Amino acid sequence: MGRTEIAVVGAGPAGLAAAIEAARAGAQVTLIDENERPGGQLFKQIHKFFGSEAHRAGTRGVQIGRDLLKEAQDAGVEIRLNTVVYGLFAHHCLGLVCGDHTEDLQAEIIILATGASENALAFPGWTLPGVMGAGAAQTLINIHRALPGYRVLMVGAGNVGLIVAYQLLQAGAEVVAVVESLPCIGGYGVHASKVRRAGVPILTAHTIVRAEGENGVERAVIAQVDENCQPISGTEQNLDVDTICLAVGLSPLAELAWMAGCQFTYIPTLGGWVPVHDQDMQTSLTGIYVTGDLTGIEEASTAMEEGRLAGLAAAETLGYLAPEEGERKKAQVRELLATLRIGSFGEGRAVAKGQIVKARCEA
Amino acid sequence: MKGGIRTTGIPSKEELEASPGYPSAKALVTKPMVVIECVQDIPCNPCEAICPNGAIFVGHPITQLPVFYPERCDACGRCIPLCPGQAIFGVDMTYASDKAAVSFPYEFLPLPNKGDVVQGVNRAGEVVCDAKVLRVQRPKSFDHTAVITVAVPKDLAMEVRSMRRLPRA
């Protein structure tokens, strides 16, 4: 059985940041990712990030991804790509699928940074080719440079829907409309404004009724909704589209944390079931840490700070950071995290994150 | 609330005028300057850090709306491509007797060329006028965000905020 001091599962922003901090402190770190390239969703985030200078604001996600990769390599992180963690077993043992075989890897500390998956929305025709997650379209256009369609309907006006709508325009597609079933736009107004200036209507209190087509999407039918989110008959409109993207929220991808036996709590603001953790991101199980979207849907900037926090805490636990130094560094990161969770878009998340820590104390 | 950025994606006149980054009509006619159309408390402050003249103040907490001091702005425009929300524009009411120059961030292909006449669009993406391209800036430091400056009728200086995208080749 292979051994390492710290195994980090998932090489997205949270996992990379965790691995970098822990390795810089001197720990032996193995970072595992199922994809061919590290970076998680960072390499498809081609927009400039918000935040402050300390959060690398004004820099595009794709560049932050490149920077983090270099930092991880410089810090001596062992990165294992094309490696699926298929299970988390007793004694901190990870089951790995590597090409044609499996291996076991045991770690003193495991940091789970498995991210999130896109929620689905069921409506007549939602299984037709051409209906896809907004993240799927984003992967195709920004990573693989393949355009999934020419005329797109975006469902959902949260940040993901707005950002991907804008990026589809940048890739050369037409976005026919963004529909949002709520009466308000959920994402940042500035993202909505960019899309509007580019000529794309954002229809609040509208939903998709059905997708139609023979062997793929040929048109979409949308309608206005009432206060209970039910389509109002007589308000249907046909849209001539070949692609429908769903941006209806994300859920933490928590299978490994469930399998390990971590305690969970249900917090709708954060995307549903999330593993409880303490101020250091440690779950109810000693030596198993969680970080990033897995601990509640936020954004890449917060994921990186949470990752750093978990990495520092893990290194401290293993004795690579003196308690005072560890505390000081962790306090700095917590402060940076706090500044990302203020204002009308962040307050709710700050409260919800507090609930997680409280649930951990009571666990 | 009907209208406004949360329901339409377009900041309303009231929202803009209440924002501390939006210069007064009085200040605007004096000299070229930027116009900050940032009306929501997002944690973000790169505009403050990049301004060499201290014309933009965010302070703490960083969710505060940027406060703009027109008298300190020399219209260098560095904040325009940097703003992650693309919410900063340049307006020069002194450009000509009947025309104003408007600068905006632009991240689509193809780019227009200097001298081209493009269609100026408002915040809703509606074409409101023809606009002659005065300048297309895209130095490396802008990190792929072009800043395009167009001449528009003076009365549309606070309406035109982008141009209609040109067809892809």
Added chain:
Amino acid sequence: MRIEDHPILGKAEWGRKITLIVDGEPIEAFEGEPIAAALIAAGHRVFHYTTKRNEPRGVFCALGRCTDCVMTVDGQINVRTCVTPARDGMVVKTQIGLGQWEDLQVCGEKEE
């Protein structure tokens, strides 16, 4: 369609040009890109037909999770084409229902 030029990402840097045989027809791909990306770029939308209802399915998550993009690749069924790198000469087939194993060599059962 391929996105050759991009306002943020610049000109595309493709890998080595290769050929996939998709339902008997050659299509152009780039080595190492996911099979699904090559198919989408070539305008191919239907990746398999479902078992019970015989309905078409295509790329849905593009991350290897939803399994809607599975096809029969070099005789192996249920291959998630969105996370399987394209190699020259791969034989890719639209999978009907559960599909059929075609070439046991890939399962390692063929004796040399």
Added chain:
Amino acid sequence: MKDDELICRCEEITQAEIKEAIKFGLKTMTEVKRFTRAGMGLCQGMTCGRLVMGILARETNQPLSEVKPCTSRPPVRPVPVSVLANRVTDDDQN
């Protein structure tokens, strides 16, 4: 969402089938999965899980916070059995 709408894309299970099953007294995701096969296909409920949780909560008048996902079991991604069976240990490598 209409009753004849597919919820589980892999096993092609409709909302009606899930609702019908719940009427038999099913209360947990694991029960619904075993009874209907929703979430038992190739993707293992990765896409439909959350939709089924919503239906289960609604039909049984439980808050969503009472509906836990199915027991999480390895492998969490589709893995060919030939690969799972080919377990390499230190002894093989040395």
